[in-house]
Amino acid sequence: MDTIEVTSAIPQSSDPVVLVIGKWDGFHKGHQQLVDKAKQLASYEERVSVLGFAGHSRPGCALSSYEDRIHAFKSAGADRYYHMNSSENQTIEEVIENSIRSLNIKRMIISEDFHWDETDMKHSEAVEEAGRKNDVPVTVLPSATIHGLTIQSSTIRTLISKGHMEAAQSMLGRPFEITGIVEKGEQLGRQLGFPTLNMGDIQDYVELRPGVYLGIVDLSDDSSYYTLVSAGYRPTVNGDSYKVEAYLLDFSGDLYGRQVTLKFFRHLRDEVNFEGLDALVEQMKMDELEARKILGITDTLEKEKSNMG
Numbered sequence: 001m002d003t004i005e006v007t008s009a010i011p012q013s014s015d016p017v018v019l020v021i022g023k024w025d026g027f028h029k030g031h032q033q034l035v036d037k038a039k040q041l042a043s044y045e046e047r048v049s050v051l052g053f054a055g056h057s058r059p060g061c062a063l064s065s066y067e068d069r070i071h072a073f074k075s076a077g078a079d080r081y082y083h084m085n086s087s088e089n090q091t092i093e094e095v096i097e098n099s100i101r102s103l104n105i106k107r108m109i110i111s112e113d114f115h116w117d118e119t120d121m122k123h124s125e126a127v128e129e130a131g132r133k134n135d136v137p138v139t140v141l142p143s144a145t146i147h148g149l150t151i152q153s154s155t156i157r158t159l160i161s162k163g164h165m166e167a168a169q170s171m172l173g174r175p176f177e178i179t180g181i182v183e184k185g186e187q188l189g190r191q192l193g194f195p196t197l198n199m200g201d202i203q204d205y206v207e208l209r210p211g212v213y214l215g216i217v218d219l220s221d222d223s224s225y226y227t228l229v230s231a232g233y234r235p236t237v238n239g240d241s242y243k244v245e246a247y248l249l250d251f252s253g254d255l256y257g258r259q260v261t262l263k264f265f266r267h268l269r270d271e272v273n274f275e276g277l278d279a280l281v282e283q284m285k286m287d288e289l290e291a292r293k294i295l296g297i298t299d300t301l302e303k304e305k306s307n308m309g
């Protein structure tokens, strides 16, 4: 898949394309349906191109990074991604007119609940109108729903900020995940018997409800480990900022500087301000027991050891 960074005008291209338009934060099930529809409607010679925009979600509130998006489009089978870097001061009408001038668009696809800005306007109608004026057919897909609820990035952000990870997962079609680089912390974790990798470079992602989560960590060498995650402010150790840390079960090794992806399955409990480190450690041990019970790995290691012996 090609990625084209658009700083001013979209570069001219005569390739026939089906253009899918969206904001794409999180690439949830509704987004997947849009790209699937484009693939279904594109004829053999037409390419599926995705148009997306930077700067439309508030910093620190995103479900996905730029790299996550590219990865999602690639997996979904898109041929090209146009990433518009400076569209904030344009109207959706201008964006569409410019795209039609630069590209050989055979069809446009958009969700009925596409919102260009914070207003309640149905901007899919503006895209339909631009299509009519320029003889480009427009397919407007009804919003995807679950349990009667519209699947929207803003709803998923709210679910995550309240710790409803299973509901978020049902809308995303996969667990919520963040990718970052392991950075150094105060190195207290190992003294407590619970080393925790600290996720760096995650400032763009939405903050989770402060608490302890069950998840999985994918390491950059393709191995994965179940993990307990602490996301929050660590009041017990007078933490001063939001941090995401992961204690990998049954793992030892040096992960500093490595890129890792953390997938969140379930919120286990809220963050507590313990009176001291002993109480924190006691609770961490209980968290680990609970995690092992949920995962069914209470005695896996013991069994493996006895098999080897």
Ligand SMILES: Cc1cc2nc3c(=O)[nH]c(=O)nc-3n(C[C@H](O)[C@H](O)[C@H](O)COP(=O)(O)O)c2cc1C
Binding pocket: 185, 186, 187, 188, 189, 190, 194, 195, 196, 197, 198, 212, 228, 229, 230, 233, 234, 235, 236, 237, 245, 246, 247, 270, 271, 272, 273, 274, 280, 284, 287
């Ligand atoms: C399973 C688990 C549960 C945790 N629960 C809490 C908590 O309830 N309250 C809190 O202040 N910190 C909690 N933490 C964060 C610890 O305070 C933090 O991991 C510890 O200070 C070590 O930090 P370091 O990795 O920077 O050395 C938890 C961490 C883990 C791994």
Ligand SMILES: Nc1ncnc2c1ncn2[C@@H]1O[C@H](COP(=O)(O)OP(=O)(O)O)[C@@H](O)[C@H]1O
Binding pocket: 182, 183, 184, 185, 186, 187, 188, 189, 190, 191, 194, 195, 196, 197, 198, 246, 247, 248, 249, 250, 251, 252, 253, 254, 255, 256
């Ligand atoms: N089971 C494990 N889970 C997480 N990190 C581990 C584990 N075993 C070893 N480590 C290593 O230890 C580091 C975390 O130890 P910790 O004492 O909490 O230091 P820091 O405060 O710098 O994160 C991780 O970054 C990783 O390199």
